[in-house]
Amino acid sequence: MVVSTRDAYGDVLVELGGRNEDIFVLDADLAESTRTFKFGEKYPRRYYNMGIAEQDMIGTAAGLALSGKIPFVSTFAVFAAMRGAEQVRTSICYPRLNVKIVTTHSGLSVGTAGATHFCEEDLAIMRAIPNMTVIAPSDAVQTRLAVAAAAAYDGPVYMRLGRGDSPVIYKELDYEIGKAVTVCEGDDVTIVATGVMVLRAMKAAEKLRADKIGARVIDMHTLKPLDKDAIVRAVAETRGIITLEEHNVIGGLGAAVAETVAEEGAKVKVRRLGIPDVFGDTAAAELLWDKYGMSVANICAVAKELIKR
């Protein structure tokens, strides 16, 4: 089954909105793209289109949270996390207000729209803001659970979703913010992936298995707080760690994992796969992922190189 995470988001918002009258949704003229229009159709009194004004949207959400509402704010990742970064920091995270920022079109997912609409910086930015919880679900099933968990959690949450249709990974799942999911077991190498990259990690693990290499795949859906136990176990039980994310290799998942490994004083190599600190070229996301070293073949090659050492 193939479902986009943003469709799952739009649907689960409607469900949650029916159960919880405190949920408000705000969008910045991208309701069709983020799928929040579905909530707007069902609950018009709790739905606000704020126009092309992300900073105001984020501040308005802060005000709603001050009155006990649970606002979900949505637009493309680049506009919420970067244009509104200081509003997120100062008006939401500093006072620790109960606002959920759920963005779509993250990473390179807008493809031929070009680099202005890519967002390869959001995880780094959001991770560096105190009080912020940072989540990147890997499929539609997890997205539904993560959005519900975010609604139930009291405090600021940033969540990044993709754009395109993505195969469903999970049939069912016990979801807990901050608790990674081991999707494949393996004792030779660990691939820690987040968001849309989890599926590629699983495909790489399958190929490696054919070559008699056991690759563990960890779905690190929460980047902050990071599940350090999962990393520490991987350090103890496998010979190398590959991180995989649709984000600049600087500051995101790879950085978070490398920090943990270094702090543990572990003698295990970490290889970070992601966008190699460049602005993305113009092509469909899948082609860009391949170009920037996130192809299944390259993941396998890096895994083999790691084990050799």
Add this chain to the structure above:
Amino acid sequence: MDNVCSLADKAQKIRRHIIRMIGDAGVGHPGGCLSGVEIVTALYFVVMRVRPEEPKWPDRDRFILSKGHASALLYGVLAERGYFTVDELATFRRPWSKLAGHPDMNKVPGVDMTTGSLGQGLSVANGIAIAAKYDGRDSRVYILLGDGEVQEGQVWEAAMSAAHYRLDNVTAFIDRNGLQIDGPTEKVMGVEPLADKWRCFGWHVIEIDGHDYRQILDAVDEARKVEGKPTMVIARTLKGKGVCFMEGKVEWHGKAPAGDLYEQAKRELGCE
């Protein structure tokens, strides 16, 4: 009602608190605190429905100090209104104090929103106003903006959305003292014609003398009667009001008086 005489007394007390806080700390923003004293005093002592003994009372009116650097003004008013003791004002900007240079709602009782980065307050006020309307509460949101602050683009985004969503429970004041850190607003980045701008953005606009209690209270009454539109009160004020050597002087935007000048300021305000 003869609040005006007692309000004048309160204002004088609050001016003393401001000068003491900033003078003793050796740091702060006296100019824009002193220009806004009458507005914030009138709001907390006459206009706003609040319960100092229950600062988070859900049905209260709210106040957002969007120009958060005027924190000494807000602290002075809140202490006089009974949210915390006047003695605590002595901790202003001291190590580990609740009373930072910009107000933190999670530390200071009575502070309705954490502010300091300019341009963010009005959006927050709108969010509170939307929630109040949704919940069917008749509580109102008051906000004080600096006149330099309206140079921030977010203010105009918020101006648009308040009008678009007909937030007639928002009453904003601009402390129009004409000066910002680098000089006169009209020299740094002109904001005039200010009243016309807000009118064009769909607001009800009232222009007053921001040191005149009657005009402040009348403006609030007028705003309460306006339906379907937020109200902007452009309050002409004097930066540094009440301390002669600070009045109208840009250098006192963010500088504490020291030595003889500090003594003189205290004398002028009747500090004991």
